[in-house]
Amino acid sequence: MTIKEVKIKIDDKEVTVPSNWTVIKACHENGVDVPHYCYHPDLSIAGNCRICMVGVKGAPRPVVACAQPITENMEVTTKGKDIEEARKSVMEFLLINHPLDCPECDQSGECRLQNYSYTYGRDHGRFHEEKVVKSKATMGPHVKYWGSRCIVCTRCVRFTDEVSGTGDLGVIYRGDKSEIALFPGKTLDNPLSLNTVDICPVGALVSSDFLFQTRVWNLHSRPSMCSDCAVGCNTRVDMDTKNAIKRIVPRRNDQVNKEWMCDYGRLSFPYVQENRLMKPMVDGKDAPYKDARKAAAELLQRKNTVVLVSAWNSNEAFAAVKEFVEQNLPGAGIAGYANTGRADEVFPGFTISGDKNPNRKGMREILGIDADASLKELAADKEAIGTLLLMHNIPGYAITPELKAVLDRTESVILMDLAKTDLLKYGNVAVALPTLSTFEKSGTFVNKDGIHQKFLPVMEPANFGRHEVEMMHDLGREIKSQADAGAAANGHGAAGGMKVKA
C-alpha cells in the first residue's frame, strides 16, 4: 500500500495527514486532545480501554480512535453529546472495581483515572455491590503491582513483548477478574523495567524506589539529560521542596530515546548528594578558592605539565581546556581518558550503551583525542610528569591500571572532581577543586550518534563547586598575573611529546 497524504476533517478543521495514521495520531499531531489509556505511540495498538471514542461521520456509533485508520475525506468529531456519554460510561465501567485508594496510591496526582474522571466521568458512583479485589505482587527489584488498581490496558505487557523483548508479563484470568502477572519462573528484572511504571496510566505498577517517598504534587520538575551512558537520554528531573532529587523519568525525544530510559540512568542520581567534595583543598586541608587557585597556577607552571580530561566533561570544558593550554601553557600536553565501559545491552526497542561516558564523541570533536588510546599512550610513556591537571567528574569510578600508571609517576596532581573518591586519597593530590555535577551545571554533550545536546542546571549546587570553564579561565588569569608579577617560573617543559592534536 502506498502512503499518500489525505485530507480529513477534525472537528470541522481541515487537516492533511498520511493515510497510514490512525485517527488518534491525526488528532494528537494536530493539537486535538483525545483521552487514552491503552494507546501509546511507541507500542502496538490494543484498543481495549475504549476511552478514546470519537465520532466518525457515517459510522452508526462512536469508534475507538486508536484503532481506526484514516480514510479519505473522513470527518471526525471529538466533542458532542454522544461522545461525552460514551466516555462517561467507559469511565464508570473502569471505576467499578477500582478501590479508590487514592490517599495511599503513589500515582495520585498524575493519574489518568483521576484526570479523566474529572473531565469525562460522572460525579458519583452507582455501583453498590462488592468490588473485586485482586492480588498484590512484587514484579521485580524495582516494580510493585497493585492488582485492584489495574485497568488491564496491557501497556506493560506490550512493553515487555515489544521493547524490552523479555516477555515477562501477561494477563491471567478473564473478565473482571483479569490481572497482570509474571509468567512462571520469570521476574521483571530487565534494566528497562521501570519504563512499565512510567507507561502505567494508573497506579497499578509503581516504582519500589519511589514508593511512599513523597506525593507528586510536592515535586517540581526541570528538563535535563542523563549522563550515565553515551545514549544521552532526555530526562525530567523531579525534585521535592528541599531540592533533593526524588526521581528521574524520560522525556520524549524521538531521535534519541523515544520515551524510554534504562533503570541505571534513573537510579544514577544519589551521587549528587553523597560524599561530595565540598570545598577546595590544598595539601589535604580545606582552603579558600583564592589560595587553591594560586597554588594550582604555581604548580601548573612547573616542568612536564599534562592536562588529563575525562569523557564526562562537556564540550565547553574541553574548549576551555584547549584555550587554556594554548594561551598559558604552550608546552603542556592534553590527554583524555574514559570511564570503563561494558558491552552494549541491546533490546528490540532500545539499546543501553556500554560506553559509560556521555561525551566521548565531544572529546574527539573538540580536542581531537580518542579517550582510550590517549590514556594508553600516556600510560606507556615513561617520562615523569611534573603536574597533572586531572579533570575527572566521573561518579563511581574505579581507578584503572593505566590511570594508576600515570598517577604513579606524577609529582603532584591538581584534581577537579565531584566527590571525595579514591582518586583524592590516591596519588599526590596537591590541590583539589570541587566541581559541579551535570544536574548543577550547563553544557553540551555529544551522544553516540553524534547528536549535540544541551543540558541546563536543574538545582542549586550541593557543594561550593565551580564550573570547569570558570576555573580554567581563573587559572589562566592567575598564571598571567603571576607572570606579570615576575614570580612565574621560567619556561614550561615539553611533556614527552604530548602536544595538542589537531
Next chain:
Amino acid sequence: MSVAPARDKNSREDLPGSRLAWFTRLYLPTIAKGMLISLRHFFRKPVTIQYPEQKAKISERFRGEHRLTKDADGNMKCVACYMCATACPAQCIHIEAQAAPPEWENRDKIPKVFEIDMLKCIYCGYCVEACPKEAIEMTNKVPQVYDNRQAFIYGLNKLLNN
C-alpha cells in the same frame, strides 16, 4: 469663578461641634455618668473567670488542638496521604510516610513522622475538612503554652493521645 480657600488642617474652627458649651466643658456630668455605669456593674454577676483555677466553658465546635483518631482495632486511621499538609494554609504539618506493617491488612501506608507545629497553626480546621479518612479532628482543648519552641511541635504519639 471663585475657589474656596484651602482649609488649614490644624484649625478646628469649621468643624461642627468643635465649640463645646461651657456646661459640657466642665466634664463633671460626663464623669458622673461614667461612674454610675461602673457602680451598676458592682452589683452584677462578673463575666470574667479566674482562669487557671476556673476553666471557661468551651463550645463543642471549638477548634482546639488536633487529635489523630484510631480505628476499631486501635490503629491510627491516618494513611499519610498528605491531604492535610497540602490543604494547610500555614504549612505547619510535616509528614513522612512509610509502608504499613503487613498485619494491618486494610492499608498500605502509614505516617512515619507526623508533626504539627502548633506555633504556626492557625486552627482553621482545613486539615480536618481535607482528610479523606477522618483521621484528624480538632479537640476542644485550648492551645497549650510551653517555655520552649520544640515543645510546640506535636509528634505522632502526642497527637494520637491528645
